[in-house]
Amino acid sequence: MDFSNLKRPLAALAACGFALTGSLAATLPAAAVDIQEVTSPGGIKALLVEDHTNPLISMKFAFKGAGSTQDALGKEGTANLMSGLLDEGAGDIESAEFQKRLDDTGVSMSYDASLDNFTGSFRTITEFDDEAFNLLRLSLTEPRFDPEPVDRIRGQIATGIIANRNDPREIASRTFRETVFAGHPYARPVEGTVDTLKAVTPDDLKAFRQRTFAKDDLYVGVVGDITPEALGKRLDEVFGALPEKADLKTIPQTQPIMDKTVPVDLAVPQTVIQFALPGVMRDDDDFFAAYLMNHILGGGSFTSRLYTEIREKRGLAYGASSFLASYDHAAVLGISTATRSDKAAETVRLIREEIEKMAKDGPTDEELKKAKDYVKGSYVVRNLDSSLAVASTLVGIQLDDLGIDYIDRRQKLIDEVTMDQVKAAAKKLLSVEPTVITVGSAGA
Numbered sequence: 001m002d003f004s005n006l007k008r009p010l011a012a013l014a015a016c017g018f019a020l021t022g023s024l025a026a027t028l029p030a031a032a033v034d035i036q037e038v039t040s041p042g043g044i045k046a047l048l049v050e051d052h053t054n055p056l057i058s059m060k061f062a063f064k065g066a067g068s069t070q071d072a073l074g075k076e077g078t079a080n081l082m083s084g085l086l087d088e089g090a091g092d093i094e095s096a097e098f099q100k101r102l103d104d105t106g107v108s109m110s111y112d113a114s115l116d117n118f119t120g121s122f123r124t125i126t127e128f129d130d131e132a133f134n135l136l137r138l139s140l141t142e143p144r145f146d147p148e149p150v151d152r153i154r155g156q157i158a159t160g161i162i163a164n165r166n167d168p169r170e171i172a173s174r175t176f177r178e179t180v181f182a183g184h185p186y187a188r189p190v191e192g193t194v195d196t197l198k199a200v201t202p203d204d205l206k207a208f209r210q211r212t213f214a215k216d217d218l219y220v221g222v223v224g225d226i227t228p229e230a231l232g233k234r235l236d237e238v239f240g241a242l243p244e245k246a247d248l249k250t251i252p253q254t255q256p257i258m259d260k261t262v263p264v265d266l267a268v269p270q271t272v273i274q275f276a277l278p279g280v281m282r283d284d285d286d287f288f289a290a291y292l293m294n295h296i297l298g299g300g301s302f303t304s305r306l307y308t309e310i311r312e313k314r315g316l317a318y319g320a321s322s323f324l325a326s327y328d329h330a331a332v333l334g335i336s337t338a339t340r341s342d343k344a345a346e347t348v349r350l351i352r353e354e355i356e357k358m359a360k361d362g363p364t365d366e367e368l369k370k371a372k373d374y375v376k377g378s379y380v381v382r383n384l385d386s387s388l389a390v391a392s393t394l395v396g397i398q399l400d401d402l403g404i405d406y407i408d409r410r411q412k413l414i415d416e417v418t419m420d421q422v423k424a425a426a427k428k429l430l431s432v433e434p435t436v437i438t439v440g441s442a443g444a
Contacts, residue, residue: 161193
């Protein structure tokens with residue numbers, strides 16, 4: 001849930017955000033990001049990039065393992081529902097007044113629940129930082145979960161779930177999840193269902209927060225107009241009252257289920273097609289080899305083999321792409337496209353052919369060189385082009401245990417990947433029978 005409350009100080013904050021974004025984007029490609037490790041007096045750690053160009057502070061943080069996998073059976077959607085409620089009243093401040101204070105100070109505050117993690121995003125002008133950090137502290141440590149906002153946010157989520165019931169892409173995504181991760185918490189919907197949402201009470205939300213928000217699963221990244229000393233004090237102010245240790249349920253590792261064909265009959269003019277293949281975990285030695293291979297296969301958008309064969313040469317779809325998803329407890333390579341129902345069989349065949357070619361022969365030298373150049377060059381644009389993007393990258397570095405020097409090392413890691421390594425990754429991941437899901441007209 002993202003409520004970007006920027007009213008009275010909107011012009012000033014927008015100007016600061018734009019200027020800070022511009023200064024970061026201009027300086028980062030030419031020089032390494034100066035990342036500092038900060039430890040508060042109370043022992044809370046964070047990564048900081050100081051930038052005093054403008055009076056703006058951006059923060060991202062994550063509670064690792066506190067995502068929807070922690071939802072109780074029959075109460076799926078708890079984490080996601082809570083993500084929409086932490087700024088709907090806290091302490092002795094009710095929802096409307098809390099929102100007004102966010103508006104009056106130009107504070108941007110949002111929360112999100114994914115499969116693995118619960119994350120927060122926060123931005124303030126330094127002029128209002130005392131009030132802003134206090135509101136953040138309250139939202140994390142003293143949320144109210146009053147009946148009116150709980151029912152309202154629950155209703156909004158349920159409305160979205162109902163609206164998506166007949167959406168082919170949503171059906172395909174749900175079928176993908178339930179097939180590939182059958183029997184595992186990853187098979188359950190992050191947003192829950194209409195029925196499971198009804199079962200979630202304010203007491204459930206309170207218990208979830210108390211059990212999952214703690215110092216030992218907390219990772220913080222900060223960018224902007226703040227010194228390490230000042231940040232240390234803020235970390236203790238905001239997070240100091242959290243428990244020392246989280247009480248997280250153990251989630252088992254799982255392997256994606258292959259060699260399944262699941263057709264879903266739906267009377268729509270287009271058929272959505274999804275493939276699932278084995279992926280690679282983020283800490284695997286062959287991660288970048290697999291990443292580059294996937295970029296060439298379908299992750300490179302307009303330059304990928306799948307896009308070229310399916311869109312450019314034959315006009316069968318608006319696009320075709322692949323992705324690597326490396327979760328905490330599983331990894332999967334997915335392929336997705338949508339085409340006219342009478343062309344679905346042909347499209348499935350073409351995807352299979354491209355998978356087989358890559359598994360057998362790997363990429364060409366030119367493809368690998370272009371992939372390396374693109375993957376290196378696009379990193380700044382995607383990960384370092386704004387203060388919040390940099391803060392998010394700092395959190396990601398910690399979640400994946402990549403090391404404080406990762407941004408400096410990344411290009412070298414990519415350059416060192418050999419053709420033999422890419423071919424080996426292609427053979428390993430693509431030489432299995434994939435799971436194939438289609439959602440469209442019967443007989444497609």
